[in-house]
Amino acid sequence: MDYRKLAIIGEVGAGKTTLVSTLSEISPIKTEAKSSIDIGKQYTTVGIDYGRISLSEDTALGLYGVPGQERYSFLWEIVNKNLWGLLILIKFGDTPDYDNLENLLTFFAPSDKQTTCVIGITYCDTADDQELAALSLEIQMMLQSHHIVAPILNIDPGNRDSAMSVLHIFNAINNQT
Amino acid sequence: MKCITYVSKVVARKNSAVIPVGFANMFSAARKKNAELQITGLISCRSGYYIQHLEGDNNIVDQLFSKIKSDSRHHQVTVLFEFEIAQRSFPEWNMKLVATANEDASFLKFMDQNSGKISSLDNTQRQLLGIFYGLKSSSPNSRRSYEGKSLMLLAWPDLMLLRQSPTVIKLCAQLTAQPYPYNSLLESRRFGTQRQLDKILQKFETLEILSVTDSLKQNIPVNRVGSSTRFYSKMKTFLGLR
Ligand SMILES: Nc1nc2c(ncn2[C@@H]2O[C@H](COP(=O)(O)OP(=O)(O)OP(=O)(O)O)[C@@H](O)[C@H]2O)c(=O)[nH]1
Ligand SMILES: Cc1cc2nc3c(=O)[nH]c(=O)nc-3n(C[C@H](O)[C@H](O)[C@H](O)COP(=O)(O)O)c2cc1C
Ligand SMILES: [Mg+2]
Numbered sequence: 001m002d003y004r005k006l007a008i009i010g011e012v013g014a015g016k017t018t019l020v021s022t023l024s025e026i027s028p029i030k031t032e033a034k035s036s037i038d039i040g041k042q043y044t045t046v047g048i049d050y051g052r053i054s055l056s057e058d059t060a061l062g063l064y065g066v067p068g069q070e071r072y073s074f075l076w077e078i079v080n081k082n083l084w085g086l087l088i089l090i091k092f093g094d095t096p097d098y099d100n101l102e103n104l105l106t107f108f109a110p111s112d113k114q115t116t117c118v119i120g121i122t123y124c125d126t127a128d129d130q131e132l133a134a135l136s137l138e139i140q141m142m143l144q145s146h147h148i149v150a151p152i153l154n155i156d157p158g159n160r161d162s163a164m165s166v167l168h169i170f171n172a173i174n175n176q177t
Numbered sequence: 178m179k180c181i182t183y184v185s186k187v188v189a190r191k192n193s194a195v196i197p198v199g200f201a202n203m204f205s206a207a208r209k210k211n212a213e214l215q216i217t218g219l220i221s222c223r224s225g226y227y228i229q230h231l232e233g234d235n236n237i238v239d240q241l242f243s244k245i246k247s248d249s250r251h252h253q254v255t256v257l258f259e260f261e262i263a264q265r266s267f268p269e270w271n272m273k274l275v276a277t278a279n280e281d282a283s284f285l286k287f288m289d290q291n292s293g294k295i296s297s298l299d300n301t302q303r304q305l306l307g308i309f310y311g312l313k314s315s316s317p318n319s320r321r322s323y324e325g326k327s328l329m330l331l332a333w334p335d336l337m338l339l340r341q342s343p344t345v346i347k348l349c350a351q352l353t354a355q356p357y358p359y360n361s362l363l364e365s366r367r368f369g370t371q372r373q374l375d376k377i378l379q380k381f382e383t384l385e386i387l388s389v390t391d392s393l394k395q396n397i398p399v400n401r402v403g404s405s406t407r408f409y410s411k412m413k414t415f416l417g418l419r
Pocket of ligand 2 (some may be wrong): 245
């Protein structure tokens with residue numbers, strides 16, 4: 001069995017549950033353990049949005065939507081092993097909580113652990129290009145201060161194509177030929 | 178009408194990280210306000226400094242600037258230029274956000290027209306202006322070749338800026354995890370001809386997001402093991418990539 005994990009972290013209402021639902025073949029709300037590679041049940045009960053994409057009988061990508069607030073860091077512990085990718089969702093509109101984001105980046109340490117990291121900005125439908133560039137500028141400076149090289153994507157978590165584009169980019173970075 | 182151009186410093190956070198916290202919200206609000214006040218201009222942020230150019234009616238510019246000057250989100254506000262104008266340099270922008278001022282045609286034109294004023298700046302002012310203007314020549318012929326070098330991204334470019342070109346994204350992905358030899362990029366033919374590849378790389382250099390180092394070993398980093406190959410071939414099918 002070849003099983004990889006994608007962690008999706010973000011503040012309240014950033015779109016974690018929506019994104020996991022869009023990508024997953026099972027519902028993140030009522031996970032039922034049926035498949036032999038399904039290890040999701042234990043997660044939903046503790047507040048992780050668990051989803052799964054089966055790539056074949058014995059290959060799957062697990063999706064783990066985890067709250068971004070530090071008081072949930074016990075959940076961060078659960079998912080932070082051998083991550084295939086770390087997706088951080090940030091909502092356009094509110095000033096990001098940088099104290100919290102920096103704690104998160106210190107905890108997951110994607111740069112030290114060589115975990116591929118992608119930033120997804122949600123609620124882009126409420127912004128124009130210049131406003132999104134302004135938010136990207138803030139986020140980019142934060143990433144650089146943590147030595148993280150990561151793309152900042154605009155995503156619509158409820159849209160299948162948009163959600164898939166996130167997987168495309170993780171795949172492109174991770175699958176080095 | 179008058180204009181004011183200043184440079185200021187982004188206030189560092191407690192942990193000394195320099196992040197322009199709240200810039201996006203300030204930008205949205207200020208742009209709206211500027212529209213009401215018929216203020217036009219430009220703003221850019223680089224290396225922990227802001228440059229802003231404001232133009233409009235004398236009183237309005239003065240009032241706005243005195244407010245901006247005392248805004249606690251930045252400090253060490255240093256005026257570079259302040260003079261009467263007959264025409265606006267950014268008539269179409271209430272606050273144009275540019276990634277690199279040095280690449281903005283209207284900004285360069287404004288600088289050109291006021292080269293006399295640049296020469297009368299003092300040393301401090303000139304250094305501050307130097308953060309945004311007159312950076313190392315970006316003319317293509319003065320560029321070195323990437324032959325034999327290793328390349329890695331320091332940051333991803335703003336993908337909107339580059340129109341989300343698939344080739345650019347592929348190239349960025351390749352240069353994200355570890356330094357990668359230029360010659361291997363070229364040989365792979367995945368990024369077009371040498372000219373096309375160089376053009377993207379040069380763009381990355383002007384955006385200051387490319388690290389170019391001498392590479393000692395020219396072999397492609399290998400990090401694929403058997404199970405990975407299988408995983409990625411299935412991923413490829415799932416993503417519909419041939
Ligand atoms: N317009 C718009 N709505 C969005 C976007 N992303 C999420 N939403 C909506 O925002 C609401 C919250 O989204 P969720 O997916 O539940 O967010 P979450 O991250 O799981 O939130 P918590 O579980 O409360 O931490 C839902 O109604 C989504 O449909 C977006 O990009 N644009
Ligand atoms: C670097 C920087 C540039 C600013 N530029 C503008 C601007 O062009 N127009 C504007 O209205 N406010 C700008 N502001 C915000 C002002 O300082 C001030 O917060 C804003 O005008 C709201 O003031 P008020 O609450 O008194 O109306 C800027 C702030 C900073 C830190
Ligand atoms: Mg949720």
